[in-house]
Amino acid sequence: MSSSISPFLELGPRTKANSLAVLHLSRDNLMPVYLQQTSGEHDGYSEGVVVNTRYGSFPHSTMLNVPWGSQIRASKVDTGSRGRKRKRVPGDEADRDNESGADTTTTNPAAAALNANGVKEAVAASSGFIHVLPPTPEIWTTSLPHRTQVVYTPDYSYILHRIRARPGAVVIEAGAGSGSFSHASARAVYNGYPQPDDADKKKKRGRVISFEYHEQRFHKMKQELADHCLDQIVHLTHRDVYKDGFLIEGSRSPEAEAVFLDLPAPWEALPHLSRRKPEGYTGLSEAAGQRKEGEGEWTSPLNPRKSVYICSFSPCIEQVTKTVSAMRRLGWVDIDMVEIANRKYHTVRDRVGLNMPVDRGVNNSARDDGIDGEGVGGGKKGGAVETSAHPWMDGRLVTRGEPEIKTHTSYLVFAILPREWTKEDEEATAKKYPIGEEKQVVGNLDKAARKKERQEQMKKLGNRKTRRKERDEKMAETEG
Numbered sequence: 001m002s003s004s005i006s007p008f009l010e011l012g013p014r015t016k017a018n019s020l021a022v023l024h025l026s027r028d029n030l031m032p033v034y035l036q037q038t039s040g041e042h043d044g045y046s047e048g049v050v051v052n053t054r055y056g057s058f059p060h061s062t063m064l065n066v067p068w069g070s071q072i073r074a075s076k077v078d079t080g081s082r083g084r085k086r087k088r089v090p091g092d093e094a095d096r097d098n099e100s101g102a103d104t105t106t107t108n109p110a111a112a113a114l115n116a117n118g119v120k121e122a123v124a125a126s127s128g129f130i131h132v133l134p135p136t137p138e139i140w141t142t143s144l145p146h147r148t149q150v151v152y153t154p155d156y157s158y159i160l161h162r163i164r165a166r167p168g169a170v171v172i173e174a175g176a177g178s179g180s181f182s183h184a185s186a187r188a189v190y191n192g193y194p195q196p197d198d199a200d201k202k203k204k205r206g207r208v209i210s211f212e213y214h215e216q217r218f219h220k221m222k223q224e225l226a227d228h229c230l231d232q233i234v235h236l237t238h239r240d241v242y243k244d245g246f247l248i249e250g251s252r253s254p255e256a257e258a259v260f261l262d263l264p265a266p267w268e269a270l271p272h273l274s275r276r277k278p279e280g281y282t283g284l285s286e287a288a289g290q291r292k293e294g295e296g297e298w299t300s301p302l303n304p305r306k307s308v309y310i311c312s313f314s315p316c317i318e319q320v321t322k323t324v325s326a327m328r329r330l331g332w333v334d335i336d337m338v339e340i341a342n343r344k345y346h347t348v349r350d351r352v353g354l355n356m357p358v359d360r361g362v363n364n365s366a367r368d369d370g371i372d373g374e375g376v377g378g379g380k381k382g383g384a385v386e387t388s389a390h391p392w393m394d395g396r397l398v399t400r401g402e403p404e405i406k407t408h409t410s411y412l413v414f415a416i417l418p419r420e421w422t423k424e425d426e427e428a429t430a431k432k433y434p435i436g437e438e439k440q441v442v443g444n445l446d447k448a449a450r451k452k453e454r455q456e457q458m459k460k461l462g463n464r465k466t467r468r469k470e471r472d473e474k475m476a477e478t479e480g
């Protein structure tokens with residue numbers, strides 16, 4: 001179990017060593033890396049650990065302790081022993097590492113300037129740059145290693161809102177797949193890490209109770225959650241939820257108030273998400289280490305004091321029909337279906353003209369491009385250029401929508417399972433709020449009654465003011 005705070009939950013202002021960062025190479029090309037502080041040569045590079053991309057080589061030392069979002073210039077890397085080890089053949093892998101043309105020189109590392117960690121100080125190359133981004137669930141979704149189809153941001157932002165995933169909530173999720181939804185829901189429910197005195201203080205911590213039955217995916221995700229310091233927020237269990245339901249630690253209820261199902265047959269999991277033992281329930285398998293049908297009391301995984309909000313995510317309408325039928329049978333209400341038709345809008349500065357030879361709102365050169373001398377929007381290549389004091393404000397601001405809506409992802413079925421209302425609950429409430437014995441009616445529909453209400457309120461306010469005035473006068477007299 002990890003002890004530090006997840007960068008997905010509480011992000012510092014700057015990048016740090018041994019923490020996840022996402023390298024933004026181009027719009028749809030993101031690369032997650034664990035930034036490392038190395039001492040001395042690493043893998044033949046005198047600058048320590050180096051990331052090689054088509055935009056150049058980037059030693060980790062150049063990406064450490066910089067504000068998130070910083071632009072990082074490619075470096076001329078010193079291949080040191082790596083360069084001496086073997087002769088390069090044009091087109092081999094090491095050669096491709098430097099497609100950008102960023103200089104890769106072989107020098108004597110001992111002769112180069114070393115920093116405090118004993119690695120060579122990186123020297124900026126003549127071209128190539130990337131940006132270093134913080135790991136947010138949104139960025140993770142676009143950069144994560146895909147093990148399955150994933151839930152994308154436009155869908156999960158809406159789902160989390162509809163199932164009321166908020167700090168302190170307990171959300172059940174199945175299946176976990178590639179962990180895209182798990183990361184987003186962990187951030188939504190996070191209200192601090194569990195503390196030893198939580199029970200004494202009656203503090204309820206937000207948690208995601210996640211299930212995955214594919215063994216390899218389960219192990220990969222377990223490791224990923226530990227690496228991201230999310231293992232105390234997301235509790236992942238290896239289980240077939242159709243057979244074995246959603247109880248945790250043997251037969252304990254997680255008392256969930258929200259559920260997200262991303263399963264091929266959600267109607268098979270739904271009976272386990274009931275408040276009482278459903279008719280025709282076939283019980284749990286012994287594999288889950290839980291009681292079998294007929295043994296002991298039925299334990300529901302749902303919070304008995306709250307209405308439960310569910311979303312089931314299915315790619316085809318036949319699955320939706322079956323899910324809705326099962327929900328109706330099992331007492332879910334307010335069932336509706338939504339499809340998110342997401343469309344991206346690009347907002348750019350449209351800068352065209354003789355002085356903008358290659359640039360239509362795209363950064364072709366690095367922000368601090370001291371080498372060509374002119375910076376963004378300039379460039380000597382295009383001839384004499386006049387740039388304004390704020391080149392990023394040049395040109396018309398243009399917004400363009402994607403010509404077509406992206407293909408269908410999934411149908412979202414939402415429903416609510418109200419909390420059970422017993423005779424005892426009714427009696428207790430009637431006792432607390434007796435009908436016909438209200439002390440005061442606020443917001444009367446009758447105009448005259450409302451006027452009277454207002455007058456009475458004004459009178460009360462006036463009385464209070466007079467009383468305060470009298471008290472102040474009395475105090476002034478005594479002090480005098």
Ligand SMILES: C[S@@+](CC[C@H](N)C(=O)[O-])C[C@H]1O[C@@H](n2cnc3c(N)ncnc32)[C@H](O)[C@@H]1O
Pocket residue numbers: 148149150151174175176177178179180181182211212213214217239240241242243262263264
């Ligand atoms: C489409 S993926 C989920 C993707 C995930 N929501 C995400 O955002 O990354 C569906 C997952 O459900 C798992 N699964 C299928 N049937 C299951 C079952 N009966 N119990 C638990 N997991 C199951 C699959 O192994 C698969 O990983």
